[in-house]
Amino acid sequence: xxxxxxxxxxxxxxxxxxxxxxxxxxxxxxxxxxEEDIALTNISLDLIGQTQxxxxxxxxxxEEGIKSDDELAFLRxxxxxQNLLLVEQPNGxxxxxxxxxxxxxxxxxxxxxxxxxxxxxxxxAGIAAKAVKEIRYHFDHSxxxxxxxxxxxxxxxxxxxxxxNDLWKFTGEMFISDEIDRSGLESGLLPNLEELKKExxxxxxxILSKATLVRPEDGFMQTGGRKGIxxxxxxxxxxxxxxxxRTHPGASW
Amino acid sequence: xxxxxxxxxxxxxxxxxxxxxxxxxxxxxxxFLSVEEMGILRxxxxxxxxxxxxxxxxxxxxxxxxxxxEDVLTAARVIDNKAEVRIAISPAWTTxxxxxxxxxxxxxxxxxxPEGSSHDRxxxxxxxxxxxxxxxxxxxxxxxxxxxxxxxxxxxxCNECLEPFEHFKCI
Ligand SMILES: [Zn+2]
Numbered sequence: 001x002x003x004x005x006x007x008x009x010x011x012x013x014x015x016x017x018x019x020x021x022x023x024x025x026x027x028x029x030x031x032x033x034x035e036e037d038i039a040l041t042n043i044s045l046d047l048i049g050q051t052q053x054x055x056x057x058x059x060x061x062x063e064e065g066i067k068s069d070d071e072l073a074f075l076r077x078x079x080x081x082q083n084l085l086l087v088e089q090p091n092g093x094x095x096x097x098x099x100x101x102x103x104x105x106x107x108x109x110x111x112x113x114x115x116x117x118x119x120x121x122x123x124x125a126g127i128a129a130k131a132v133k134e135i136r137y138h139f140d141h142s143x144x145x146x147x148x149x150x151x152x153x154x155x156x157x158x159x160x161x162x163x164x165n166d167l168w169k170f171t172g173e174m175f176i177s178d179e180i181d182r183s184g185l186e187s188g189l190l191p192n193l194e195e196l197k198k199e200x201x202x203x204x205x206x207i208l209s210k211a212t213l214v215r216p217e218d219g220f221m222q223t224g225g226r227k228g229i230x231x232x233x234x235x236x237x238x239x240x241x242x243x244x245x246r247t248h249p250g251a252s253w
Numbered sequence: 254x255x256x257x258x259x260x261x262x263x264x265x266x267x268x269x270x271x272x273x274x275x276x277x278x279x280x281x282x283x284x285f286l287s288v289e290e291m292g293i294l295r296x297x298x299x300x301x302x303x304x305x306x307x308x309x310x311x312x313x314x315x316x317x318x319x320x321x322x323e324d325v326l327t328a329a330r331v332i333d334n335k336a337e338v339r340i341a342i343s344p345a346w347t348t349x350x351x352x353x354x355x356x357x358x359x360x361x362x363x364x365x366x367p368e369g370s371s372h373d374r375x376x377x378x379x380x381x382x383x384x385x386x387x388x389x390x391x392x393x394x395x396x397x398x399x400x401x402x403x404x405x406x407x408x409x410x411c412n413e414c415l416e417p418f419e420h421f422k423c424i
């Protein structure tokens with residue numbers, strides 16, 4: 001893969017983590033229980049940490065000069081973000097947040113495990129090796145909540161089933177390959193998404209069956225995030241995320 | 254340091270002095286443990302004409318990393334005013350680097366230390382594993398949340414003495 005393809009692959013890794021991290025941070029002070037408030041914001045913190053590493057690395061590959069992780073996070077416009085649509089979806093209720101997390105964690109874990117083991121880009125491997133340890137905890141946490149809500153009360157069951165049905169249309173995008181994924185696969189940096197899908201299916205099905213939830217049919221899948229075409233909620237989230245550094249350029253603690 | 258321009262800088266000696274200085278740099282989140290005991294300080298080396306302290310974050314987003322970098326730098330600069338701090342994320346930090354004595358210190362301070370090795374997956378999330386209460390030593394404890402007050406800790410409760418306590422997660 002060439003320099004620009006590598007840069008974009010790293011931006012995607014960073015953007016997925018950044019946008020989900022930002023969404024989870026919105027729960028700060030609002031989660032249904034103190035423990036969950038702490039859990040969601042801790043996961044957010046891990047994701048923002050991973051973002052810093054991936055975006056710093058991506059930022060070193062810009063031809064017009066090095067860009068910092070902060071510049072990339074706070075000064076890019078919506079169309080320049082390449083995150084999955086799944087991670088930008090609004091928090092909704094606690095069940096929506098858990099389903100979004102669960103679907104993404106399973107994918108992110110498999111992807112990071114691959115990147116940690118490739119030798120095409122050792123720096124990315126180092127970031128991913130660290131991320132794997134963290135995502136394992138995230139996936140364990142979201143899986144346990146899936147089971148607790150799915151196999152819980154009739155109300156928690158029906159609500160989390162609805163969350164799953166609603167978010168399912170964003171799962172297809174994770175496994176679509178474009179030029180960047182293909183070049184990443186050739187160089188060894190990125191996993192084979194078709195193979196990864198099979199492993200993802202196993203992880204998802206295992207937990208859904210324990211949670212007594214029904215896996216939705218693969219129908220219409222909404223895509224666009226990788227091309228910078230986002231859902232409506234994304235712009236509002238970005239405005240909130242970027243307002244401070246854009247209003248007060250160079251502001252620091 | 255060497256204000257005499259002709260004096261040779263003794264790198265090895267500087268490294269020894271800086272390492273000694275590092276014993277007093279504490280982890281801000283566990284102020285009874287040094288960054289060295291925590292495995293955060295990976296190495297002190299001499300490069301060209303100055304000392305470099307290499308540190309690694311415990312978790313990717315650990316907010317203490319910046320504070321630690323600053324504390325390490327301040328301590329190192331007492332010995333070598335050109336000293337530098339470098340953050341290396343690879344190899345990824347692991348609780349395996351925390352030795353037995355350090356784990357005992359955690360225990361004494363009311364934090365249940367990491368159990369076992371990070372290579373054993375069953376230790377990761379505490380499934381079917383007993384984390385004894387650091388206060389009353391009872392094994393009758395329960396995981397409240399795999400997340401806690403800092404990125405590296407999980408929250409537990411002791412069913413015996415009813416005290417909540419933190420457990421340093423194995424990663
Ligand atoms: Zn106890």
